[in-house]
Amino acid sequence: MKVIIANCLFHVLVIIFILFLARLPHSFSTTEAVEPILTRLDSKRSSPFVQESAAKAVLGRLLPTHLHSFHFQIVSKDVCGGQSCFLIENYYGSNEDRPEIIIKGSTAVEIVSGLHWYIKYFCGAHVSWDKTGGMQIASVPKPGSLPLVKDGGVLIQRPVPWNYYQNVVTSSYSYVWWDWERWEKEIDWMALQGINLPLAFTGQEAIWQKVFMGFNISMEDLNDFFGGPAFLAWARMGNLHGWGGPLSKNWLNQQLVLQKKILSRMLELGMTPVLPSFSGNVPAALKTIFPSANITRLGDWNTVDGDPRWCCTYLLNPSDPLFVEIGEAFIQQQIKEYGDVTDIYNCDTFNENSPPTNDPTYISSLGAALYKAMSKGDKDAVWLMQGWLFYSDSHFWKPPQMKALLHSVPQGKMIVLDLFADVKPIWEVSSQFYGTPYIWCLLHNFGGNIEMYGTLDAISSGPIDAHISKNSTMVGVGMCMEGIEQNPVVYELMSEMAFRKEKVQVLEWLKTYTRRRYGKSIQQIEDAWEILYHTVYNCTDGIADHNTDFIVKFPDWDPSTDSGSQTSKLDNMHMLPTVTGSRRFLFQETSWDLPQAHLWYSNQEVVKALKLFLAAGNGLAGSLTYRYDLVDLTRQALSKLANQVYLDAVNAFRRKDVKALNDHSQKFIQLIKDIDILLAADDNFLLGTWLESAKMLAENPSEMRQYEWNARTQVTMWYDTTTTNQSKLHDYANKFWSGLLKEYYLPRAASYFSHLSKSLRKNESFKLVEWRKEWVSFSNKWQSGVEQYPVKAKGDFVVIAKSLFERYFGSS
Numbered sequence: 001m002k003v004i005i006a007n008c009l010f011h012v013l014v015i016i017f018i019l020f021l022a023r024l025p026h027s028f029s030t031t032e033a034v035e036p037i038l039t040r041l042d043s044k045r046s047s048p049f050v051q052e053s054a055a056k057a058v059l060g061r062l063l064p065t066h067l068h069s070f071h072f073q074i075v076s077k078d079v080c081g082g083q084s085c086f087l088i089e090n091y092y093g094s095n096e097d098r099p100e101i102i103i104k105g106s107t108a109v110e111i112v113s114g115l116h117w118y119i120k121y122f123c124g125a126h127v128s129w130d131k132t133g134g135m136q137i138a139s140v141p142k143p144g145s146l147p148l149v150k151d152g153g154v155l156i157q158r159p160v161p162w163n164y165y166q167n168v169v170t171s172s173y174s175y176v177w178w179d180w181e182r183w184e185k186e187i188d189w190m191a192l193q194g195i196n197l198p199l200a201f202t203g204q205e206a207i208w209q210k211v212f213m214g215f216n217i218s219m220e221d222l223n224d225f226f227g228g229p230a231f232l233a234w235a236r237m238g239n240l241h242g243w244g245g246p247l248s249k250n251w252l253n254q255q256l257v258l259q260k261k262i263l264s265r266m267l268e269l270g271m272t273p274v275l276p277s278f279s280g281n282v283p284a285a286l287k288t289i290f291p292s293a294n295i296t297r298l299g300d301w302n303t304v305d306g307d308p309r310w311c312c313t314y315l316l317n318p319s320d321p322l323f324v325e326i327g328e329a330f331i332q333q334q335i336k337e338y339g340d341v342t343d344i345y346n347c348d349t350f351n352e353n354s355p356p357t358n359d360p361t362y363i364s365s366l367g368a369a370l371y372k373a374m375s376k377g378d379k380d381a382v383w384l385m386q387g388w389l390f391y392s393d394s395h396f397w398k399p400p401q402m403k404a405l406l407h408s409v410p411q412g413k414m415i416v417l418d419l420f421a422d423v424k425p426i427w428e429v430s431s432q433f434y435g436t437p438y439i440w441c442l443l444h445n446f447g448g449n450i451e452m453y454g455t456l457d458a459i460s461s462g463p464i465d466a467h468i469s470k471n472s473t474m475v476g477v478g479m480c481m482e483g484i485e486q487n488p489v490v491y492e493l494m495s496e497m498a499f500r501k502e503k504v505q506v507l508e509w510l511k512t513y514t515r516r517r518y519g520k521s522i523q524q525i526e527d528a529w530e531i532l533y534h535t536v537y538n539c540t541d542g543i544a545d546h547n548t549d550f551i552v553k554f555p556d557w558d559p560s561t562d563s564g565s566q567t568s569k570l571d572n573m574h575m576l577p578t579v580t581g582s583r584r585f586l587f588q589e590t591s592w593d594l595p596q597a598h599l600w601y602s603n604q605e606v607v608k609a610l611k612l613f614l615a616a617g618n619g620l621a622g623s624l625t626y627r628y629d630l631v632d633l634t635r636q637a638l639s640k641l642a643n644q645v646y647l648d649a650v651n652a653f654r655r656k657d658v659k660a661l662n663d664h665s666q667k668f669i670q671l672i673k674d675i676d677i678l679l680a681a682d683d684n685f686l687l688g689t690w691l692e693s694a695k696m697l698a699e700n701p702s703e704m705r706q707y708e709w710n711a712r713t714q715v716t717m718w719y720d721t722t723t724t725n726q727s728k729l730h731d732y733a734n735k736f737w738s739g740l741l742k743e744y745y746l747p748r749a750a751s752y753f754s755h756l757s758k759s760l761r762k763n764e765s766f767k768l769v770e771w772r773k774e775w776v777s778f779s780n781k782w783q784s785g786v787e788q789y790p791v792k793a794k795g796d797f798v799v800i801a802k803s804l805f806e807r808y809f810g811s812s
Contacts (some may be wrong), residue, residue, distance in 0.1 A: 033412050033437045033720075034475050037382055038161055039342060041272050048074035051108035056114050056717060058188050060125070060130045062137075063119075069143045071099040072111045080106055080157055084196075086114030087154035100146045107270030110158075112191035113499070117156060122147045126516035126625065127192055128488035130185070131684040133625035136519045156499050158194075161468055162476030163498035164274075164417065164439050165190060166199035168348065168386065172233035173448040173733060175202070175484040177693035177711070180261050187265050193495035197439075197476065200273035201345065203259030206233065206252040210331045212283065221285035223247070229309075229694075230710035237351060238281035239301040243310040243719065244710045249681055256337070258803045260346060263338050274384055275334055275336060276328035277374050280315045287314060289538055294320040298353065302728045304417055304720050318349065318369035327373025335378070343380040350405070351389050354396045360404035365398065367408025375413075386480075387438065388419040390426050399430070406436045415667035417441050418466075419480050422458050423542055427466055432473040439476035442494045447733040448483020449547035450685075452636045454490040454537035460504035463497045483733075485684075489513060489537065498590035507533060517625045525620075528612035534607070535601035548597040549639045550646040551741065552734035554748055555595050556726055558768040559650045594647060603640040607809050610637050612807055617798045627797050631682045634801045635675055635736055641808060642671045649753065658760045662739070665753035672746045679738035680790065681797035687739030688789035690715070705786070712783045716744060721780065724773050739789035749774055 045051070055072045063069075071091060077083060095727065101118060105111035114239040119125040123146070141147065178186075190198055198621040200436065205226050212222060227235030228244020229251065235241055255531055264496040266273050287295045294317035303311045316323050347370055355363055374381035390397045397405075416438040418426050427438055440463045444454070466474045477498050479491060492513065493504065510529050515521045539545060547553065610633050620626035645668045652660035679685035694711035697706035715737075718729035752771055 002045045033473060033693050034161060034415075037343065039381055044272075044340065044342070045107065046268050050268055051270050052111070054106075054265070054270075055108040055111040055115075055191075055690050058191055058269075059115060061188060062115075062135075062192075063140065064142070066143055066146075068097060069100050069146055070115065071102045072108075073102065073104045074108070074111070075104045075106060075456060077106050077611055079104065079762065080155070080790060083157045084110055084161060085155060085157040086110040086117070087153055087155050088114050088118050090148045095804070100144070101149070107196065108268065109194060109270050112154070112188075112196040112269065114156070114567075116192040117154075117196075117499075118149075120516060121512075122149065124516050124519070126519075127189070128492065128517075128625070129189065129485045131485040132488040133517070133628035133684075136517060136623070136625055139516070139519050157501075158499060159501045160474055160476050160498075160802040161462075162197045162439060162478075163195045163495070164197040164199075164441065164476055164478030164480075165193075165195040166201075166502055167419075167443070167480040167482050167604050168199065168201065168237065168346065169233040169482050170199075170484065171201045172230055172714070174231050174485065176232070177690070177697055177707075178258075179256060179697065183258065184265065187262070187269070190271070191269050194498045195479075195492075195495075197269050197344070197478075198271055198273060200259065200263055200345075201236075202262055203255035203257075204236070204276050205247055205251075205332070206256035207330065207333050209252060211326065211333050212286075214329060215326065216289050217283050217285055221283045225283040228710045229697075229707060230714040234301075236276070236281065237348065238279070238298060238313040238353065240303075240310045240719075241284075241313050244706075244713065248699075248703055250703065251628050251697075254391055254697070254699075255750065260338065263341055267341055272344060273342050274344045274346050275331075275342055277347045277377075277381075277383075278330045279347050279349040279370075280318060280321070280323060281324070282314050282316045284314055286316070290322055292399060293322045296356075300353070302719055304566075304722050304725050304728060307720055308606065310720065313351065315349075318366045318373070324371060324373045324376055327370075327533065328376035328757075331374060331377025331381070343378060344382045344384050345374050345378070346384045347374070347384075348386050348389075351386060352392070354393055358396060358401055360396075363401055364408040370411040371413065381413070383414045385414060385416050386419050387416045387433070388424050390430070391420055391424050399434075402430060403434050406434050411435070412437070415439060415475065417478060417480060419443050420457050420461060420544070421466070423544065425462065425466070427469075427474070432469070432471055435471075437471060437473050437475040439478045440474055441478040441479050441480045442490070443482075443544075444490060445481035445483050445486060445809075446544065446546040448486075448736055449552075450486050450630060450632070450635075450736040451545060451547040452487060452536040453539060453545045454487055454534075455539050456490070456493060456506045456533060456537045457540075459490065459494050459639060460506050461507075464500070464503050465508075488517075498749075510524075516628075518623055522592065522616045522619060524612040524616040526712075528609040528616075531605055531609040531612070532633075535605050539600045541600050543598055543600070545598055545733060546732075549747055550597055550643050550668075551675070551749070552736060553731040554745070555596070555646075556772070557595070558766050559653055560766050575758045594650065596647070597640075597643045599640060599643070605693045606633070607637050610801075610805060610809070614798075615800055615804070621798050627682055628684055630801050631678060631685060631797055632679055634687075634804060638671055638675050638678075638804065638808060639736070642668055642675075645671065653756050653760065656760055658757060661753070661757055661760065663758070665749075668753070669746060669750055671808075672741050672749060674807075675736070676738050676741040676746075677795065678797070678800050678804060679736060679741065681793050681795040681800050683793045685737055685792075686790060686793070687715075687735070687737040687743075688791040690735075690737070691789060692791055707714055708786065709783060712785070715740065716783060721776050723776060724769050726776060726779075743787075743789075744779075747778060751775055751778070 010550050051074050052072045054157050060067050089102045091100055091102050103111050103114040105114055126136040175430055222245035224242050226247045231244045265275055296315050298313050298315055300306050300311050371383055414436055414614050415431050416436055418438050418442045419441050421440045422442045463477050479494055511526055514529050553611045649661055649664035652664055691711050694707040695704050699708050715733050715735050717727040718732050719727040721727050755771045
């Protein structure tokens with residue numbers, strides 16, 4: 001009898017437990033959620049022969065002397081335990097010309113990742129972008145002498161299926177002037193880093209032209225719709241129209257040809273490209289052609305005075321039947337041009353564009369309509385969405401609204417990019433995006449600014465914590481920087497997290513990183529990097545790091561203590577709207593009325609690291625990676641010093657001390673001159689290369705002038721001005737480039753300080769509007785200029801860096 005009662009009680013408890021589980025929010029495992037997508041995408045991949053050949057071609061470009069030292073082989077995921085992986089083994093054979101190392105992988109990306117892993121951890125080599133020092137491969141032994149791996153080989157599995165790459169604005173901040181030669185290098189770099197899910201946005205305007213022609217939109221209408229080459233990202237998002245345009249037929253054709261080459265190479269390497277889809281952004285003419293369509297004119301996005309030439313774009317409501325027609329036509333046109341290359345499409349309709357109501361039912365219907373437009377064009381479509389809106393517009397996207405959007409499509413048909421997970425992870429506060437698969441992303445950079453900055457501890461642990469968390473729906477890692485080619489240490493560590501199952505001990509990892517990067521072990525360098533790890537690469541203040549150093553983002557304000565509300569004067573600096581969302585972290589305050597550029601560490605400590613770097617100079621003077629790092633570190637230390645010099649000048653002005661104002665302002669200006677000389681000693685910090693790459697794409701003088709104006713404007717004023725007002729986005733894409741400092745930032749600072757000094761000498765108020773008028777006029781002329789700037793380095797970087805160290809830090 002007791003046994004029967006016990007059994008009954010056990011069954012009752014089991015039922016209660018099952019009922020309890022049933023009441024919990026349902027969360028698919030990673031495998032359940034995306035396995036059908038992965039299986040389908042695997043079926044689209046190039047043949048093993050094509051992928052092996054593509055991987056071999058990467059080897060030929062990376063290590064042409066070792067082309068016969070490696071054997072590559074595509075294997076099934078069964079060899080990898082059902083996951084994507086690479087396997088590095090010794091080759092055992094009797095042929096005289098036999099390879100030494102076999103690398104197997106489930107795709108060519110895995111094979112090339114395995115090659116990178118091998119030359120890093122067995123040969124001490126290093127690969128970064130050319131503009132951050134390039135490769136260090138001198139440490140790779142000669143053919144016939146490659147080191148063996150342990151018996152049984154080295155098997156590295158991906159803990160999550162995807163490694164995503166790019167921000168929707170990277171195409172404008174970094175790739176805009178690239179030709180195929182540069183793109184080929186980037187795709188090689190992607191493969192070496194294990195990237196298998198890259199955004200592929202190039203050339204889409206040519207597709208849109210063909211689609212809109214089918215809806216009776218003329219090329220003249222599109223001239224007002226498309227932005228100029230350097231501003232296409234924001235025209236695509238519906239932030240602006242016409243700015244920097246129009247796009248020539250040459251541009252449209254050139255970019256479409258380039259996109260086909262990009263996609264072809266991505267596919268050969270086994271990558272899954274992410275293509276754009278229709279988000280609702282339409283030309284103004286569509287409203288006239290379809291008067292009954294539900295088309296709304298959006299509000300102003302960062303213009304100075306609402307100029308209709310580029311302000312206030314039009315959005316077709318996703319609930320309108322025309323939305324589905326256009327969305328289907330766009331995806332079908334891409335398939336016609338490129339073939340059936342992917343099922344994953346990006347769409348960000350609600351990025352900086354909140355729905356008209358927060359009613360969850362309405363939001364759900366909009367999401368369903370957006371997905372319907374995709375799935376009509378591709379029945380297997382998967383919606384990839386940036387999750388930035390949940391951070392930048394968090395006052396709107398509360399849990400009911402988030403759930404409504406995330407659950408508006410079938411389970412497994414949406415993937416969210418947790419875009420800012422390195423600083424503000426959304427997965428932690430949204431119950432894993434309420435069961436929706438997501439990718440843990442590093443954002444890190446804004447506007448392509450040049451600033452030594454990082455969160456290495458968060459990178460080394462964040463993806464692991466997310467993956468092993470309860471009910472995790474994480475399906476990938478990603479890098480979503482707005483601009484590339486800076487802080488190589490950050491991106492090398494982040495790329496490795498695609499293959500790491502455990503947290504990285506960063507300090508130990510940095511020791512191997514420095515040996516690889518410079519090709520040798522030097523104690524001073526290791527000690528310097530330990531300081532950098534605890535300072536510039538250990539930002540924990542939660543502030544989105546947009547370089548606001550006063551040299552490159554000069555405060556536009558009246559520093560007088562008696563000239564009105566200081567709050568109103570600083571609003572422009574603190575509350576400046578930015579290109580990709582509601583980031584408001586441009587300046588900190590050291591007192592109630594003084595701006596302070598972002599500083600999260602002791603500059604004195606960084607100066608100690610610089611001293612150690614300089615001490616190692618004799619043994620590394622020929623290293624391009626050392627050159628880049630020494631120049632960048634010296635620039636960083638001097639720029640932070642200049643911030644304090646600027647504040648000293650402002651305080652002298654407030655004390656009405658003319659001599660002190662002149663002394664400090666002259667020191668600030670001298671710092672700009674000296675940093676410009678420093679940067680000129682490295683090819684990677686030159687304005688000239690940016691401008692020349694823009695002009696190289698032009699096919700006639702008119703295009704050359706337009707492209708150069710686009711290139712100059714993006715890195716300076718960015719957007720429109722009036723005679724007495726700078727652009728609201730001025731200096732958003734600021735750059736520490738030689739040429740830009742001397743010819744743009746220096747005249748600005750000199751003019752400003754001259755006006756301050758004049759006001760003290762004449763005992764009158766500072767005339768801010770007069771200075772703005774003078775500066776805007778100068779900037780407009782510079783943006784339209786055609787003067788040439790050097791494209792080759794000049795000067796001995798070690799000698800220059802040592803001289804500047806002695807001048808500014810020697811006494812300390």
